[in-house]
Amino acid sequence: MSSQAPQTPQDKTTATPSGHARRGFLAGAGAIAAAGLALLAPVWSGLRVVFDPLRRAASDPALVPVARLAAIPADGVPRKFRVTADRVDAWNTQQDMPVGAVYLRRTEDSLQAFNVICPHAGCFVNLAPDRSRFVCPCHKSSFDLEGAVDDPASPSPRDMDTLDVEIRDGDQVWVRFQNFLPGRADKTPVA
Amino acid sequence: MKSLLGWLDHRTGYRDLLRKALVESIPGGAKWRYVWGSALTFAIAVQFVTGVILWAAYSPNAQGAWESVYYIENVMAGGWMLRGIHHYMAHATMILLVLHLMQVVVAGAYKAPREVNFWFGIALLHVVLGLSLTGYLLPWDQKGYWATKVATSIASITPVVGPAMQKVLVGGADYGHLTLTRFFALHAGILPGALIALIAGHVYLFRRHGVTAVQPRETGHATQPEGAEEDGQDGPAAHPPRPRDGWFWPDQALRDAVACLAVMAAVLYLVIRTGGAPLGGPADAAEPYAAARPEWYFMFLFQWLKYFPAGTEVIGAIVIPGLVVTLIALMPFAGRWRLGHRFNLGLTGGVLSGVALLTWLAYAQDRADPDFVFAQTNAEAEAERAVELAGAGGGIPASGALALLRSDPLTQGPRLFAERCASCHTYDGHDGMGRPLTEPQTAAELKRFASREWLEGLLDPERVATPEYFGSTDFARGRMVRMVQSRVAGFTHEQQEDLAKVIKAVSAQAALPYQAEADEADQAEILEGTALISSASVGCTECHEFQDVVEQPLGPTLTGFGSEEWLTAFIRDASHPRFYGDRNDRMPAFGPEEILTEEEIRLLVAWLREDWYRSGDEEGRPQ
Structure with a gap:
């Protein structure tokens, strides 16, 4: 770069150091740019893999058969049923896997389905031993048999999550099984 | 032999390194109260060694995790002891870390110029908590599965990024293979890496500043090691210790080694008394687990959440803990004033007694709850049964141990x-x-x-x-x-x-x-x-x-x-x-x-x- 040898003291004190600084700056910037470029592909592809789950939507919740109507006495006491469904878990497709459970509650004129998962922090809600209400064994959220929060001190931000329920062929109970984000007042499906 | 070592030293300079590592002068002489840091380092080192060996037998996938842990625990020679040591040493690490931090606060060792090192310590505490949280899920048993669901649910209530964060962490909408691979990568790769970096920085800074020799209450003036520090970093060997001072090797090293032995003895006692680390029944998304509880050092948080009614979980789970940690991180600044130091002592005491109280409450309430006791008894029976079935017929089918329980x-x-x-x-x-x-x-x-x-x-x-x-x-x-x-x-x-x-x-x-x-x-x-x-x-x-x-x-x-x-x-x-x-x-x-x-x-x-x-x-x- 400096093809002319410096001749005077001024040259030494002014031109050369500033030229040196500029060259140093360029070299430094170049080093950073080159290293950045070299890292671009691994960092980019790495981040894409880390965040890949965000691109996968949960499969649309389909109705799945859960029980026969006859298995749910019409006494207003919820009964627990496991939900099994075909499920894709990353690289595996699995038939008839347990994916969760529901409470089905039947009265003379209604049929309700609740996801067993507590809307507070995701534990498995129990039916109280006297079958008068739902109680979560973790942080003591409690709900009445219709799934509504029944205690102002209950930490659950919303009622138990109801699920779409349908009766097909006269007595086959189908439920649209899905999970919802816990810890919020609104019922947002896990997507 | 001697010439060989000489050759090696010429190429590597290991003698100088060793001398620097071991020949550290300790102002005021070797003390028992200086052993905590070394005992903690030892505990973490044991976790690395046992962890890597466990890794060599562990399989992070939803149909293989419980099964491989079962195999380590019940079939491989020495497996139960190795896993037991890893389990209880994790407890010991937590205790030692908290003791170490407490000691630092009491001694005022967080004060200038050691602020950064104090922050390193706080960061270490978080990494160790993260290791514990991720490790709890890896056996993929009912307890770990349901307890971790609570933890990831809490992550999801973080404002704005919560749901996305949870999904990235869990590897999808539901728990599955990717939850395990991700937690395992965190547990065995990312967090240990962070741990090594933090410890390296921590030890470097510690060596730079030396031990805090004098109780702060007695000092208005600079402490001894700070004075020594002014002299530069050209190696303690250049400064022969004052008459009351001692060397790290062998005076302090002996005390440190005895402390490490004591830690190991306590851990071994627990391992042998309890028969090793517990393993519950295999995780089942459709089967309730009313005994889901986190590890004991998270129980205070678990209990804490009970007091936050609908709509205030964010405050209880994120805002208040965040504020407490921030206050702790600001201790070095508050500690510049005598009153500030007292405040710090009060804060530490308050937080620790609050944690102790909540932990006690959590266990007391569970013990008094017949439903919980019932759930726990059932869970233990199921865990035993799962092991019994897994041991029959020469192996677990590829569909996993859960299928065995479902047809039992x-x-x-x-x-x-x-x-x-x-x-x-x-x-x-x-x-x-x-x-x-x-x-x-x-x-x-x-x-x-x-x-x-x-x-x-x-x-x-x-x-x-x-x-x-x-x-x-x-x-x-x-x-x-x-x-x-x-x-x-x-x-x-x-x-x-x-x-x-x-x-x-x-x-x-x-x-x-x-x-x-x-x-x-x-x-x-x-x-x-x-x-x-x-x-x-x-x-x-x-x-x-x-x-x-x-x-x-x-x-x-x-x-x-x-x-x-x-x-x-x-x-x-x-x-x-x-x-x-x-x-x-x-x-x-x-x-x-x-x-x-x-x-x-x-x-x-x-x-x-x-x-x-x-x-x-x-x-x-x-x-």
Whole structure:
């Protein structure tokens, strides 16, 4: 770069150091740019893999058969049923896997389905031993048999999550099984 | 040898490095109270070594994680001890870390110029908590699975980024393979990497500043090591220790080593006393786990969350803990003033006693909660059963241990009974799971149904009318009860002897596995009894069909009574003409109405007949 040898003291004190600084700056910037470029592909592809789950939507919740109507006495006491469904878990497709459970509650004129998962922090809600209400064994959220929060001190931000329920062929109970984000007042499906 | 080491030193300078590492002067001499840092480093080193070896046998996937941990724990030589050490050393690490931080605060060692090192310590605490949280899930047992669900749920309530954060962490919408691979990468890669970096920085800064020798209360002036520091960093060897000072090697090293030994001894004591780290039953998304609790050092947070009613979880789970950690991180600045230091001491004491109180409350409430105690007892039984089944038949099928539990009568029978039968029937006086019935029993007690003892009670005039047999059904006032109460009560001695033989003969029809020996031994009596069933003396076949002999079929057939085939058909449809026909009272047609699946009926029948795999059975696991 400096093809002319410096001749005077001024040259030494002014031109050369500033030229040196500029060259140093360029070299430094170049080093950073080159290293950045070299890292671009691994960092980019790495981040894409880390965040890949965000691109996968949960499969649309389909109705799945859960029980026969006859298995749910019409006494207003919820009964627990496991939900099994075909499920894709990353690289595996699995038939008839347990994916969760529901409470089905039947009265003379209604049929309700609740996801067993507590809307507070995701534990498995129990039916109280006297079958008068739902109680979560973790942080003591409690709900009445219709799934509504029944205690102002209950930490659950919303009622138990109801699920779409349908009766097909006269007595086959189908439920649209899905999970919802816990810890919020609104019922947002896990997507 | 000496020349070889000399050559090595020339190429690497290891002697200088060693000297720098070991020849550190310790102002005021070696002290027992300086051992905490070394003991902590030792504990973490043990975690690295045991962790990497566990890694070599662990498989992070939803159908292999529990199974591989089972294999480490129950099959591999020394596995239980290795896993136990890793488990309890994690507890020790947590305790040592908190003690170390407490000591730093009490000694005022967070003050200038050691602020950065204090922050390193706080960061270390978080990394260790993260290691514990991620490690808890890896065995993929019910406890880890459900407890971690709470943790990731809490992550999801973080404002704005929560749901996305949870999804990235969990690897999708649901727990599965990717949850394990991600947690494992965190547990064995990212967090240990961060740990090494933080420890390296921490030790570097510690060496730069030296130990905090003098209690801050006594000092208005600079502490000794700070003075030494002003002299530069050219190695302590250049400064011979003052008369009261000591060297790290060997004075302090001896004390440190003894402390490490004590930590290891305590851990080993726990490992041996408890038989190693616990392993629950395999994770099951469809099976409740009411005993889901985090590791003990998270219990205060668990308890804390109970006090935040709807809508305030974010404050309890994120805002307040965040504020507390921020306050702790700001301690070095507050500590510049005497009052500030007192405040810091108060804060530390307050936080620690709050944590202790919440932890105590959490355990006290659980102990006093019969539902929790019940859930825990069940969980332990299930864990034991899972191990028993996994050990049968030479290995776990590729579908995983959960499939074994799902097809195990001993596991599923009580659940099915409690859910589907215990609204009317009892089993040994309870609902199958060990809880009392919510309503009075209205139908028969079924523990050891069709066994000799069961039949003896049925044919006992004193007992036949109790709820144990016909409950409150029509049959409680029916012909069988009247027959036993009138006719059997008046039996002559010979008739009673005949009846005893008939009981043995009818019970032998069931071919009950637990009665096989007695049936074998009493073959002659059973043969006689079989002939007597249709005799006029006892008169069973007046109402019950037996081997095609019957006068007027009113009650269930005695051919094959209580056998697998009989019981299956009976549960399917008690209204079948073989059994009660249209005289059936209330017993649903579980088969035709599909209230129970064929598999569920099979499980119930096998459970009632106590026909399940027992370790030591030669034929192995029934499929």
